[in-house]
Amino acid sequence: MKVAKFGGSSVANAAQFQKVAKIVMADPERKVIVVSAPGKRFKEDIKMTDMLISLAEQVKEGGDTTGPVRQIVDRYASIANELGVDSAILERIEEDLNDLIVSLHNEEPTRLLDAIKASGEDNNAKLMAAYLSQLGVEAHYVNPKEAGIFVTDEPGNARVLPESYKKIAELRNRTGVLVVPGFFGYSTEGKVITFSRGGSDITGSILAAGVKADLYENFTDVDSIYSVNPMIVPNPKEIKELTYREMRELSYAGFSVFHDEALEPVYKMGIPVCVKNTNNPQAPGTYIVAKRNHNDSPVVGIASDDGFCNIHVDKYLMNREIGFGRKLLHVLEDEGISYEHTPSGIDNISVILREHQFDEDVEKRVFGRIQRELDVDSVYVERGLALIMVVGEGMNQSVGVAAKATEAFARANVNLEMINQGSSEVSMMFGVKADGVKKAVKSLYNVYFNEMMTISYSKI
The missing domain is CATH 3.40.1160.10 (Acetylglutamate kinase-like)
Structure with missing residues (x-):
């Protein structure tokens, strides 16, 4: 059936x-x-x-x-x-x-x-x-x-x-x-x-x-899901197969x-999904499955989305203060704000939000509470950010994938505002100014799907 x-x-x-x-x-x-x-x-x-x-x-x-x-x-x-x-x-x-x-x-x-x-x-x-x-x-x-x-x-x-x-x-x-x-x-x-x-x-x-x-x-x-937005990179590589987790990451970051x-019910039951074209039903489409062979393509896709901002909080010896992160997120919860990511260091933490949730009035209230309740050294917001996701379950088994990404950003002359990689190593996330996102995505695509594929084929 x-x-x-x-x-x-x-x-x-x-x-x-x-x-x-x-x-x-x-x-x-x-x-x-x-x-x-x-x-x-x-x-x-x-x-x-x-x-x-x-x-x-x-x-x-x-x-x-x-x-x-x-x-x-x-x-x-x-x-x-x-x-x-x-x-x-x-x-x-x-x-x-x-x-x-x-x-x-x-x-x-x-x-x-x-x-x-x-x-x-x-x-x-x-x-x-x-x-x-x-x-x-x-x-x-x-x-x-x-x-x-x-x-x-x-x-x-x-x-x-x-x-x-x-x-x-x-x-x-x-x-x-x-x-x-x-x-x-x-x-x-x-x-x-x-x-x-x-x-x-x-x-x-x-x-x-x-x-x-x-x-x-x-x-x-x-006909299929593409490895990158065709509006940014013309005629991108079609994805024949990807996993539920890879599709989830790409959908979150802008793949429409x-x-x-939608993947949760079929993911739990292990039911494969095939994305096909009504106007060309003979095309094989893209299969979304539990596991795939990623030896020839550690990176399966690159996605991007704009409309983000970054609340940056600094406090000396933050890592020694029990409950600091919980208190910070509780302030946002009280304002009805959901967050996307929380990359952190020993003395600082960033909270990535959808920018539409954080207008000037909300900013004033939130910053006032953070200063009063957490006694921080500084807190500021960086607006106009875009997130770029490089996705692929094969990345954790391939040497040099992260280095290729930073090289691509340098070639595109796009400054990195943030880097974050989940513990599952299914994706790497990069924050950039929104006006540089297209240049960055094009450069990343060239590195992963032109240069790396050429190297891969030359070894065969």
């Missing part, structure tokens, strides 16, 4: 629906299908989810929703009419959307955004099931509650509850192709709760783990192909 998830670009219009149907019909093992809301049809287009967020704002403000609802239904109609799907499905979509608006606006305004956002995937799944049925496929729309996807009551940031998996396993006994909307589940009280944005990947992973699938296929609009939370 395979679980196949199709992202927004894969279900954006009628032509993409037809491609999905061919993929599903080409392999009888594809029994569970997860769909996102319609994505962009062209560069200037608006994603369905963004249209729904605007609708929710309109409802919240008490405005007229006739126009926005009509626009959303017309988007589905453009798909359904071209495919020749019975118009009754469109009437159902419009009726459900209007009922949703009225009931939530009057009774539960706090649940408004999650429920309206979730309707994008929900209605698209209904449309996909209707289209497959029209083609003669035994296809069934399955609501996440019916499927057994129960989640924590955290709107916009749901996490699956462990008891879900026993119920999901029962889907194996169902006949035909099961079409499940991605992106949301239900609280134990029966409320619609969404995952974080892009969470259809998470739904697919949960279902793959629940039905104990042999493979989880994640269909998108690229796969949601960074």
Whole structure:
């Protein structure tokens, strides 16, 4: 059994629906299908989810929703009419959307955004099931509650509850192709709760783990995962295989192909993942597995992301002071700030944050508390940072990988603000000023994927 998830670009219009149907019909093992809301049809287009967020704002403000609802239904109609799907499905979509608006606006305004956002995937799944049925496929729309996807009551940031998996396993006994909307589940009280944005990947992973699938296929609009962002390095090397841990590191640091939370369910079950292209399903794609042979490529990928800042704290004999790190992080916790990394020395510690959490008002409060409660020698913030991750499980068995990185930064004339390597040695993290990140990434790619590969081949 395979679980196949199709992202927004894969279900954006009628032509993409037809491609999905061919993929599903080409392999009888594809029994569970997860769909996102319609994505962009062209560069200037608006994603369905963004249209729904605007609708929710309109409802919240008490405005007229006739126009926005009509626009959303017309988007589905453009798909359904071209495919020749019975118009009754469109009437159902419009009726459900209007009922949703009225009931939530009057009774539960706090649940408004999650429920309206979730309707994008929900209605698209209904449309996909209707289209497959029209083609003669035994296809069934399955609501996440019916499927057994129960989640924590955290709107916009749901996490699956462990008891879900026993119920999901029962889907194996169902006949035909099961079409499940991605992106949301239900609280134990029966409320619609969404995952974080892009969470259809998470739904697919949960279902793959629940039905104990042999493979989880994640269909998108690229042939494979690349070793670096193609917007920075043209025609980069394709990754044929990487591990769950490597993918997690790359997703965290800016690889947008796969949601960074989506690997946990399949990782725990040891289910391989294959990222494939809806527009070119014959391409082998990239496999995400538990173990890989990394002898020929100690570094699998380079990722980068900006929008960080660094709080730097100095205090003489800090290493002798019991509980210093805990007290520092407690100050951030009180402000509701999450941190990313904490590289440290004997007399100093840095805390890396997402910069949007740390405006001037927050900075003033946090620095005041750090000075008063920890009696530090100095504390300051460095803004406008980018993080670059060099990722590969083979690095800990290869001599000179770190030296190559520092050489690459020197060649690019980019100053290093910070270096950190986790104890697992799956990745090395470098902090640089955001304006130098592209030069640094290009130089790193050249060192690891051009020069090192040439040396590797010359030894054969």
